[in-house]
Amino acid sequence: MFNKIIQRLHAQPIRIKVLVFGLIMSTLPLLLISSYYYYHVKMDLKERILDKQELMLDNLSGEIELEFNQMFQRVQMFAALTEQDKEKGVFYELLQQNESIEEAVITNEKGYVEQRVSRYRLNIPDENEQWFSEEMWSAFQLKERIYGKVEFNQFGQPVMKLAIPYMENGKRKAVGATIQLQKIIGKISSLRQDHFSYLYLxxxxxxxxxxxxxxKLHQNKLVDDNRDVLGVRTEIKDLGWTMVMEQSKSTAYAPINEMVRNGLMVVAIVTLIVSIISIYAGFYFTAPIVLLDKGMKNLKAGCQAAPIKLNRDDEFGKLSQSFNEMSEKLQEKTQRLKQEKEQLNVIVNGIGAGLALVTKDYKVTWMNPVLENWFNNEEVELPCYTLIGGTSQPCENCPITCPGLTGSADMIMRMKNKQNVERLFRHRVFPLNHAIEGEGEYLVMIEDITEQKEMEEKIIQTDKLSALGLMASGFAHEVNNPLATINVYAEDLIDRLEQNDKDLDEVEMAYYLSKIKENTERCKRITGNLLNFSRKSNWTLSQINIKETIQSSIGLVEHLLKKKGIIFLASIEEELPILIGDSLKLMQVLVNLINNAIDAVENEGKINISAKKDKDSVMFSVSDNGCGIPKKALPRLFDPFYTTKPVGKGTGLGLSVCYGIVEEFGGSIHVESNEGSGTTVQVSIPAEKRVREEKPYNLSEKES
Amino acid sequence: MKTKLYLFLVTILTVSIIFLTFISNDNKTPVKIGVVMIGDGRHEKLTGLKKGMQELGYHEGDVKYVVKSAHDDEEVLDTKINELIKGKPALIVTLGGIETLKIKEKMEQQHIKIPVVFAGVAAPKEIGIIKDYRLPGGLFTGINNYHTNLSGKRLELFHDLVPSIQRFHILYDENIEVSKLSLENTKQAAEKLSLKILPCNVSDPSFKSKLKGSLQKNDALLILPGFRMESLTKEMAQFSRDNKVPAMGIYEQEAGVLASYGASFFDQGYQAARFVSLIIQGNSPAEIPVELPDRFRFIVNQDVKNELGIELNKNLIHIPDFIISEEGEVSP
Known part of the structure; x- marks a missing residue:
């Protein structure tokens, strides 16, 4: 029951709790104190009433006892008088001394009245007038003093007879007195009592x-212990009478009950006042909470919450102020979030890349429309490694499989689209730090980079061809020299054969032919280099011979170096780490950098090329003491088609292509230049690391 | 809504409790007691009544007395009784038989029921005021002053006091029922006691001359009850002294007569207070037994005794209270 009340109270609003609290705090102590005093005052009152009743009864019963004792003594003294002394005057004196004695008689041995003196009646007795009742006469024979019953005389007055025997001439006579009780009884009956208490005898x-x-007169057994009264009783011993004083508890406790009524009135007034105060307090304290709650609900429902205006400086005032600020910021952020969401939706849907959320169980929970479009509906239920990778096992280098793996599992893969056309895709996996578990802890991003790759290849090829174009006169001149030498040796040999020069022996002939062969091979090597450089090739993986690659690169620009009289120094460390990648692409980078250096230096300039180990990378450095690059041009160096060279000398693609190739190697390119004092370009390529993994077989595997 | 309902209920509760508290604290108004007397000669009964009420615990503020006196005029008495009844007292105390009879008549005529306590009426049953001494059965109860029945006893006592008296002139009022009954009682006693009595009707205008004419030596006057007798008492006392005839009346106030035996006005009024108290406490007058006087007083006027030079019975010389002056001072 108590728990139910508590539970019910818990469910009530704060204002009801404040009201209940106020009521309990105000009325409960009042009621407890009142109850305590009520109990003690009631006990005290009861004690006082009983004391008072007892005192009154003692007085009254004492009076009665005293009066009867005196009466008895006088009657006894009268009885003791001799026959001669019992004259009428003595009788009258007895009556005069005792107002309650109605008449005094002397009876003979048979109980007949011999003499009488009465207040009301004539003194002459009737003939054989029996004074005793039968019962009293019987008792009189045995006792020395006898009281009769309470009787009523002819006028209805309560009277009682008293008789004392005395002996005269050997006869047992009696002195009797009829005692009028109406005064005693009347006094008891009519005595005014406070608070409805009453006396009876x-x-x-x-x-x-x-x-x-x-x-109630003349009833029997009036005293009943079960009656709800406070009372005391006392016995008048000689008479055998019992005097009782009682008061009903309802009247006895009336003053206390009145006090309780007044107390209740006070409690009721206090309750009313406290209720009003508590309700006001409840509203005062909860109104801001209600407003805040309403505001919160509006916010929760996404509605615009109106500012809460509280003209208070207390905690609620501050809280409402904070709420208003929070609400404002929240709305602002919500708006921003909506904006960003909209932007994100546009981006996600318009980016052209496929996005998917994948759980750590490889389950795809969400895909953007682009990605959905790439797959059939029945495929979306497959795990990501099957759906995207086409494998039956999770990928080893995936962050989902290996959570400790850094990077984004960036890889290029080939895949056929719905039209069965093979496309090139870039696949990356990003772990989400704030993802909800089960809703996709990883974001998989798949980009169709087929066109991008093709464009890149075209640019690289264009750049190559551009470089070749620029180097064409040099190549021609380079080839021309051995050809001229061959021509000279061939013409001289022909002339001497025609002249049958006897000095032309086999040794000299062999010398001529060896010279021709040597220059022919030289031409072949030059053209071979040229062909090799100009070859359009896909990215191939192989171990790169760094030294050979640098030499081949130098070979391509050797003529220009010679032509401009540039001092070219190459420094290649012997113990270089192994690089895996496409050596042609690396050569294209180096050729581009050397060409730029050649363009930068004047005649008799100086160019250094070096390759050295730098931690786990190979650091290639091409430096010159040329004109340098203006500072304002540095940020744009890698922008496509940006060039500082004069028209016809550069396409603006060189460094941009270099940047792309180095990126593909997983390396970095860094340019330092001081205008007027030269430029140093450093290319760092990680060693023994497969930067890109081409999987041309993916498609075939998938297809198979 | 809940809060408003709660406030409404608490307000109603509070107002109810305050209302009930004020109702229960309603001040008690004093009990209005009407008192009617034929003449101021009975004022001593009113004094006794007030004293008795006081000793029973009714103090000023508890009761309020509305006193109407007819100044010994029966016609005025009717008016006064009407005025008293109109005032609707809680109860009425009548100070004598004539007042009681009149008020009974008025109340019966007007069908008014107000408890009445008679403070001393001789033979109330016989004159029809009550049905029974123990259970009066109506609106009337009070004190039977026993003066009717006591007439014979007074004759006996008078003879015992002055044994030399040979003839008793009995003064009575033929028009007063109580007086006639008293005469009957006296006659019966005289017969028992073998005493000679001579009735004398005071309503006869020439009764005094007739009485004077018939007086002999050792004659005495015995005055019977009746309100007219009360007014004649002083005159009769003077007559007794003038003619050297001992007289016995009822009340000690009857200064001038040799002796009196009866309940005093004061005692009757004092005793009536008990009845008033019982009725105030809720008892019905029909159930309150009529009482005899608690006390009869036997008084001898010493001055009159001396004046008349009468010898009193030595056996009874110590019994009566002797009045030593006409102011009514009593020596124990």
């Missing part, structure tokens, strides 16, 4: 002989 048989309520 019972005779020895338990009969009511006096009562303040006359209707």
């Amino acid at each position: 019972l005779d020895r048989n338990g009969k009511v002989i006096a009562h303040q309520d006359n209707s």
